[in-house]
Amino acid sequence: MKKLENKSVFITDGLSGIGKACAIAAAKEGANVAVADLKSSDLVRAMEEIKKENPKAIFIECDVSSFTAVKSAIETVVKTFGTLDIALNNAGIGGDANRVGEMSEEAWLKVIGVNLNGVFNCMHHELEYMLTKKSGSIINMSSILGKVGFALSSHYVAAKHGVIGLTQAAALEYATDGIRVNAISPGFIETPLLVKGGISDKPEVKQFVISKHPIGRFGTSEEIAAGFIFLASSDSSFITGTALEIDGGYLAQ
Numbered sequence: 001m002k003k004l005e006n007k008s009v010f011i012t013d014g015l016s017g018i019g020k021a022c023a024i025a026a027a028k029e030g031a032n033v034a035v036a037d038l039k040s041s042d043l044v045r046a047m048e049e050i051k052k053e054n055p056k057a058i059f060i061e062c063d064v065s066s067f068t069a070v071k072s073a074i075e076t077v078v079k080t081f082g083t084l085d086i087a088l089n090n091a092g093i094g095g096d097a098n099r100v101g102e103m104s105e106e107a108w109l110k111v112i113g114v115n116l117n118g119v120f121n122c123m124h125h126e127l128e129y130m131l132t133k134k135s136g137s138i139i140n141m142s143s144i145l146g147k148v149g150f151a152l153s154s155h156y157v158a159a160k161h162g163v164i165g166l167t168q169a170a171a172l173e174y175a176t177d178g179i180r181v182n183a184i185s186p187g188f189i190e191t192p193l194l195v196k197g198g199i200s201d202k203p204e205v206k207q208f209v210i211s212k213h214p215i216g217r218f219g220t221s222e223e224i225a226a227g228f229i230f231l232a233s234s235d236s237s238f239i240t241g242t243a244l245e246i247d248g249g250y251l252a253q
């Protein structure tokens, strides 16, 4: 029996890295997947990979930092698949590396706009709909940096801590409405985000970051997708308000 048979799943940032792996995993488990992302050169190839697992998958162009764009994306999902059962609010960016005193207001607002406001925008519209049918499972992508600090990334660290707070507050608010709200806190995962952040393409930086993971390597997007399927499915039916650490032991130290 597939774990998400005929479930309607909304995933933000599903064209690359972790989001794409989660979209493929959900489609493999029988879900109808709606991928919301910015248009990019990855679009055709990524959608082909997802549709190979379930041809019903759709792409919706959506900037998660826009409240109205997200509202319209959720409406499209419900119109296309008839319902919305599961949401993975995953879209996130790294941002420029700077100390707080040297960080521009623009750099701060950009990361907060996507990584924190984007998650609020999604949750607001998802919960409004899920409440009408009193069921749903929401998973927000935080990070190990939602639990501890990391120099030169205050915007990212603050946003990811905020995502965990938002997850816990909403989990309490909707616990008796049949809606579960959880987060995932990945360690460093080898995706294009690490290249953009100047981590996986610089051997000495890469080795330093790897050394912070007791397991001794970066994680893979598929390892995060396995946690997503667990939190999305009824396997986790008594779990709400948690932030699942999938981090090679990073936070155990």
Ligand SMILES: NC(=O)c1ccc[n+]([C@@H]2O[C@H](COP(=O)([O-])OP(=O)(O)OC[C@H]3O[C@@H](n4cnc5c(N)ncnc54)[C@H](O)[C@@H]3O)[C@@H](O)[C@H]2O)c1
Pocket (backbone or CB within 6 Å): 012, 013, 014, 015, 016, 017, 018, 019, 036, 037, 038, 040, 062, 063, 064, 065, 090, 091, 092, 093, 114, 141, 142, 143, 144, 185, 186, 187, 188, 189, 190, 191, 192, 193, 194
């Ligand atoms: N890679 C890691 O080490 C790591 C660790 C912990 C948490 N995370 C989190 O996991 C999530 C996915 O990261 P990834 O490594 O797969 O990233 P990635 O860089 O591979 O993919 C980012 C995707 O986000 C999309 N995106 C960017 N801005 C957007 C916006 N405004 N609206 C909609 N989509 C937008 C991009 O188009 C791209 O498809 C992020 O929230 C990230 O913070 C990543």
